[in-house]
Amino acid sequence: MNGRSGVLAVRGPVAPRRLRLPAWRSHLHGSDLIYSILFIVPYATLFVAFVIYPIAYAIWMGSNPALYAELLSDPRYVRAAINTVLFVGLAVNLQMILALLLSGFFMRRRRWIRALLVVYILPWTLPAVPAYLSFHWMFVAYPQGLPNNLLEALFGIEGPFWFDQKWLALGCNIVAHTWKWMPLWTLVLLGGRMSIPQDLYDAADVDGASPYQRFAYITVPLLANLYLISTLVSTIWTFGDYAPVLFVSGGAPAFGSEVVSTLGFHYALDYANPPLGVAAGLSVLPLLIPAVILLMYRLKRTEVQL
Amino acid sequence: MKEAAALAFAVVLLIWTLAPIYNMVMVSLDSKGDVFSNDIWPPHPSLDSFWIVLSEGYWYLQYFWQQFGNSIYIGAATTFLTLLIGSLASFSIGRMRLKYGWLVSNAALLTYAIPASFLAIPFYSIMLKYGLANNLWSVIFAEVTFATPYAIFIFQQYAVSIPIELDDAARIDGASPIQVYLRIYLPLMAPALVAVGTYALLLAWNEYLYQFMLLSSQRSMTVPVALAQFLNSDEAPWNYMMATAIIYAIPPVAIYYAFRRRMTAGLTMGGVKG
Numbered sequence: 305m306n307g308r309s310g311v312l313a314v315r316g317p318v319a320p321r322r323l324r325l326p327a328w329r330s331h332l333h334g335s336d337l338i339y340s341i342l343f344i345v346p347y348a349t350l351f352v353a354f355v356i357y358p359i360a361y362a363i364w365m366g367s368n369p370a371l372y373a374e375l376l377s378d379p380r381y382v383r384a385a386i387n388t389v390l391f392v393g394l395a396v397n398l399q400m401i402l403a404l405l406l407s408g409f410f411m412r413r414r415r416w417i418r419a420l421l422v423v424y425i426l427p428w429t430l431p432a433v434p435a436y437l438s439f440h441w442m443f444v445a446y447p448q449g450l451p452n453n454l455l456e457a458l459f460g461i462e463g464p465f466w467f468d469q470k471w472l473a474l475g476c477n478i479v480a481h482t483w484k485w486m487p488l489w490t491l492v493l494l495g496g497r498m499s500i501p502q503d504l505y506d507a508a509d510v511d512g513a514s515p516y517q518r519f520a521y522i523t524v525p526l527l528a529n530l531y532l533i534s535t536l537v538s539t540i541w542t543f544g545d546y547a548p549v550l551f552v553s554g555g556a557p558a559f560g561s562e563v564v565s566t567l568g569f570h571y572a573l574d575y576a577n578p579p580l581g582v583a584a585g586l587s588v589l590p591l592l593i594p595a596v597i598l599l600m601y602r603l604k605r606t607e608v609q610l
Numbered sequence: 611m612k613e614a615a616a617l618a619f620a621v622v623l624l625i626w627t628l629a630p631i632y633n634m635v636m637v638s639l640d641s642k643g644d645v646f647s648n649d650i651w652p653p654h655p656s657l658d659s660f661w662i663v664l665s666e667g668y669w670y671l672q673y674f675w676q677q678f679g680n681s682i683y684i685g686a687a688t689t690f691l692t693l694l695i696g697s698l699a700s701f702s703i704g705r706m707r708l709k710y711g712w713l714v715s716n717a718a719l720l721t722y723a724i725p726a727s728f729l730a731i732p733f734y735s736i737m738l739k740y741g742l743a744n745n746l747w748s749v750i751f752a753e754v755t756f757a758t759p760y761a762i763f764i765f766q767q768y769a770v771s772i773p774i775e776l777d778d779a780a781r782i783d784g785a786s787p788i789q790v791y792l793r794i795y796l797p798l799m800a801p802a803l804v805a806v807g808t809y810a811l812l813l814a815w816n817e818y819l820y821q822f823m824l825l826s827s828q829r830s831m832t833v834p835v836a837l838a839q840f841l842n843s844d845e846a847p848w849n850y851m852m853a854t855a856i857i858y859a860i861p862p863v864a865i866y867y868a869f870r871r872r873m874t875a876g877l878t879m880g881g882v883k884g
Contacts, residue, residue: 336706339787343702344714346695347758351714354733354755355721361732362724409619420620422870424627429866432816433834434855437841438630441637441848450633483630544725546819551841565727569819572731585728596723600716 362582371583380559381584384567387474388588391481391549391563392542399482400535403489404527408519410494428487436551439480443467443552470560473553477561481548485541489534496530497523529602536599543592564588638852659853668850670840673828681832681858684746684821685814688753692810693803695754696761701791703762704769705777715766718759726756727819734823744826752820757810768802769795808869815862833858 375381410421427435442450443466452463467473500522508518546565549555555562555570562570564584572581638659640652661667666674703711733752734743742748776798780790796803818834825831833854840851 336787340702340706340708340711343698343706343787343791344708344711347699347714347718347762350695350751350755350758351717351721354736354751358729358732358736359724361736362729365732406623409616412616416620417616420624422867424623425866425870426627426631426863429812429863430631430859431834431862433818433837434634434859435630437837437851437855438634438637440841441852442630442633450629450636480630483626487627540722540725544727546727550818551838554841565725568728568731578731578735582728582731585724585731588728589724592725593723596719600719603719 362586365579366583366586368579368583371580372587374580375583375587380562380567381564383470383559384562384564384584385587387470387561388543388563388565389591391474391478392539395478395481396535396538396542398478399486400489400531400538402482403486403493403534404531406486406490407493407497408523410490411497425487425491427484428491430484432484432547433551435484436480436547439476439483439548439552440554443476467553467556467561470557473556473561477548477552480552481542481545484548485538489538492534493527493530496527500526533599533602536595536602539595540592540599543588634852634856638849638856640849659847659849660857662850663853663857668847670836670843671850671854674833674836674854676829677831677833677836678858680746680825680830681815681834682861684749684753684832685811687746687750688757688814689807689810691750691754692757692761693807696758696806697765697796697799697803698791699758700762700765700769701795704766705774705790705795706787715762718762721756721759726752730819730823733820737824743824744830746825746830748824749817749821749832752824753810753814753817757806757813760809761806764802764806765799768799772798804869808865811865812862 410417410424445452449463449466451466455461455463464472466476504522504526505518508522513521544565546563546569549561549563549566550569553561555566559567564587568581568584570581571584572578636652639655639657641654641656641658663671663674666672699714702708703715708714737743737745737748740748742751772795776794777790780794785793818838821832822835822838825835828836837851837854837858840854
């Protein structure tokens with residue numbers, strides 16, 4: 305058994321689907337061809353008008369090399385670029401590792417664990433703006449927000465003013481983002497774990513495997529591909545996710561926790577310089593495009609879905 | 611012992627999950643909208659702020675119902691168009707085996723290569739050109755654009771489990787492609803349609819940036835845009851804001867829990883199907 309071919313490899317070869325002969329192609333001509341083209345026209349129109357055109361427009365707006373020189377000479381941009389890498393790297397890995405462990409916890413067959421799962425999904429279903437605003441109020445109210453009141457009540461320490469230091473503010477944004485998205489990835493990985501046949505674990509038990517060995521030699525290899533795909537998708541989404549920064553810390557203190565996507569709006573809206581805002585967005589593409597290509601390649605090879 | 615550890619962990623998880631929600635409820639119940647307090651529970655809880663929101667009794671909330679209606683309109687139209695355009699496209703690519711159709715489904719994934727937020731500025735300029743500025747449809751097009759690639763992807767995956775022989779049999783009996791689409795494809799795809807529909811609705815309900823950029827007047831804006839306006843004003847009463855936030859959060863949560871089983875099936879289909 306080879307873990308690289310994904311979760312479903314355990315169910316036998318995936319190949320038949322690809323080999324199946326096209327059913328209609330032999331007679332896909334005349335009116336059928338017209339129908340099949342007609343069916344694709346709405347999406348093709350949408351794609352050209354609202355994906356290709358804006359992307360081309362963005363590239364055209366951000367094509368002046370002087371814009372990038374201007375970005376690099378702006379300390380706010382450099383700060384935001386570092387913050388973006390930290391925010392994406394920390395938030396994505398933190399929530400994926402926790403989701404992997406939590407999905408194991410939710411595999412227990414207990415009634416109350418099922419009930420807990422239902423509550424645990426709640427953050428993902430809540431709209432982003434209300435959820436992040438709640439985090440904003442919790443952290444901004446100094447010295448009496450909910451976290452600070454808890455710190456005082458439980459440990460007797462006076463909490464900090466969370467948005468006073470850029471590291472704390474960045475941390476608050478990461479916590480809020482993790483709170484919102486970790487349930488989704490837990491659910492996805494839980495689905496992956498449930499598709500691993502119980503026989504494998506039973507066989508391991510017969511062989512006297514420890515829980516750690518079951519995890520390391522069965523769960524990890526069989527879940528690796530799904531985990532990688534989920535991490536890539538999460539990375540791509542988080543790069544563009546402006547909401548935690550915009551609503552939780554608001555970029556405080558003084559652009560200290562800003563990321564590239566929010567700084568882009570400030571350039572475009574507050575400083576009335578849309579091309580610079582677009583250039584800021586385009587400047588992270590060298591990091592993003594490899595992730596997208598890797599994702600496409602991975603999706604092509606497996607049947608795993610989100 | 612093991613059970614006790616699991617229970618303790620569950621309590622921590624429950625607190626983590628519910629703390630921000632509890633905070634919302636607490637602030638919204640506070641009669642003075644005072645978040646600077648040492649209390650874990652408001653001393654004089656009241657539902658006044660909810661009443662004020664529902665009766666549009668504060669100048670910031672003057673158009674609350676209009677704005678809520680806009681959110682519903684955008685959500686419903688996005689859901690419908692995503693399902694329609696996505697299912698037509700995946701029917702053509704997956705069932706009719708349109709030549710080079712795979713190119714379309716791969717190109718669709720390219721939509722995610724540049725995050726939506728980076729495209730907002732050019733998108734805004736383009737909407738001005740199309741004459742759709744400050745029009746709900748500009749937002750609907752944006753949401754549909756970002757929801758459809760996922761829809762096509764899920765539909766294609768799910769359709770593999772429906773035998774293509776059904777289509778062939780219907781064709782031999784003289785059904786047109788439209789009839790096959792309506793009578794065979796759509797009914798059998800129902801679980802995937804529910805999952806993707808819920809996804810599209812949640813996406814439209816979650817989205818803020820495009821709604822903020824494309825809708826500027828009080829009457830055309832949506833609830834999240836109005837909420838963010840509160841944030842930017844210095845004297846906004848926070849209890850009204852949180853009450854608005856809670857009311858806005860109820861529909862997606864209710865819909866998710868109503869379709870939870872289908873939705874979870876959609877999310878984990880890849881793992882479950884043989």
